[in-house]
Amino acid sequence: MEGGMTRRLALLGLCLGLLLLAPSHLASAAAVEDGLLSNGDFETAPAGGFVKSASVAEGASSIPGWTINGTVELISAGQHQGGMILIVPQGDHAIRLGNDASIGQVVQVEKGSEYAITFSAARTCAQLESLNVSVLGGASQTVDLQTLYNIEGWDAYALAFQATDEQARLEFRNPGMEDDPTCGPILDNVAIKKLFTPDKSKDNVVTNGDFEEGPWMFPNTSFGVLLPTNLDEQTSALPGWMIESNRAVRFVDSDQYTVPQGKRAVELLSGKEGIISQMVETTPQKEYSLTFTLGSAGDSCQPPMAVMAFAGDQAQNFHYSPMGNATSQTANVTFTARAERTRVAFYSVYYNTRSDDHSSLCGPVIDDVRVWGLNGAAGLKASIGLLLSIVTIVGLLLF
Incomplete structure (x- = not known):
């Protein structure tokens, strides 16, 4: 009797084991x-x-x-x-x-x-x-x-x-x-x-600011991948980013293009008709710095090339003019946040075409987009403001 009970328990254990293995197998094949x-x-x-x-x-x-x-x-x-x-x-x-x-x-x-x-x-x-x-x-x-x-x-x-x-x-x-x-x-x-949506770092509130996460790219094509209009940052082929305008931007990789850093970057096309943007989390009345790398894709794009960068209520034009043998340069916009979410955006100032193909659109490349709070600068500004207020009050009392 004891032997029969042992066999039944062994059979029950085998059945349970198979049941546990089945979902794992089905999930891996799905x-x-x-x-x-x-x-x-x-x-x-x-x-x-x-x-x-x-x-x-x-x-x-x-x-x-x-x-x-x-x-x-x-x-x-x-x-x-x-x-x-x-x-x-x-x-x-x-x-x-x-x-x-x-x-x-x-x-x-x-x-x-x-x-x-x-x-x-x-x-x-x-x-x-x-x-x-x-x-x-x-x-x-x-x-x-x-x-x-x-x-x-x-x-x-x-x-x-x-x-x-x-x-x-x-x-x-x-x-x-x-x-x-x-x-x-x-x-x-x-x-x-x-x-996959990359995690934000402690010193950067931009999601996927290095553009390393994006759609599938064919290794044997030299034209990159176009990202057409997409107004939902929650479901974007370029996680975290929206394409706001009626023309596309180009997702490029370092196998076929010049990329400022890492493997991937974005080439801005079609002037104001190719806008890429993201809403980032900010603290109202706090000062921030928006920095990004501006470069050339190495695809014979004709100059001049320039990027218009937006951060909150600030907008600044940056012309591509690298020094010496450099193929990229760093740009910076300082802004004060007015709300809990702030829009950062970029577009190409000009409608550029390639020197070897005047019908093909091209433009400047952006990479390594960062936004972080200027705690030290904000504190210094507040201290100066407080000192000036004290000096003003003392002056009035003495007068």
């Missing part, structure tokens, strides 16, 4: 890894293989890894359509979305976490082409493809969303209805990255 989505570069051949001309796909399984609604063309590099050559951003294949057509994929995510989607896009022939990117039950944003930021005819973009469930359905849709069915945006290289 979240998608950073990088390309399944067939995110569209280089996996369909069941019938790749064909030389555009293959019109209508159905749920025409393109491996994706579901399709409407007419979606799988195009090849160098393919002609009408009188033009269709642009394939990278590799040999991409897809073109017809009128009101969409392509989507379900990814496993961690509920409550934030993610950035990076993708490459190009326009074909319509005057008002755009691409709507949405997450079922969550974020939805339309990216305007009219402005080109490099001579290649395509750009990489990044958008962010917060996962509301353990699955997220990503969808890319062409919202246009053109008379010419050969027009429509081209999509390629779809990747995902889980975002």
Whole structure:
């Protein structure tokens, strides 16, 4: 009897052990890894293989890894359509979305976490082409493809969303209805990255001031990643920051660009139409210093280059004029906080283009943004004010 009881206890312990292991296994398999989505570069051949001309796909399984609604063309590099050559951003294949057509994929995510989607896009022939990117039950944003930021005819973009469930359905849709069915945006290289919001340091109230945390960047592209308008700092592809204006800024890394420090930085484009900002926590009536590094991206951007920096009610213009062999310089704005949250913001003063490509927008680079309280300076100022008040009172009494 004792032996039977021992066996039953051992069996019960084994069952409990399996139950404890099961959730851990399921959790580790749930979240998608950073990088390309399944067939995110569209280089996996369909069941019938790749064909030389555009293959019109209508159905749920025409393109491996994706579901399709409407007419979606799988195009090849160098393919002609009408009188033009269709642009394939990278590799040999991409897809073109017809009128009101969409392509989507379900990814496993961690509920409550934030993610950035990076993708490459190009326009074909319509005057008002755009691409709507949405997450079922969550974020939805339309990216305007009219402005080109490099001579290649395509750009990489990044958008962010917060996962509301353990699955997220990503969808890319062409919202246009053109008379010419050969027009429509081209999509390629779809990747995902889980975002983390860096902790603030004791001597800096700016979140992600060194720009080291941001969206996925493809290692073999030299155009960086564009961050279009985003007015929610809580769900941003660049954690902590908002893109306030109707043009993008460029997220760059040191593999392809000159970065003042660390691995990543932000290049300001399109003058006042490319504003990056953040609301930081401050103490009313306390003095602060805003410092940042101003530099050149090393992408042949034509001078003059300058940045307008805002801190509360203070605004100051800084021209890029490094000394000697330096490629960057430090700028400083002193301000007095008027509220518990203070806006800091930056934009390029000029509309700059590259000397080797007058159609490509560029601009100055900012990095290492810091805001900290000037306790010593504030105390000194208060002491001087108190001393002057005492001198004034004594003078009046003597008079």
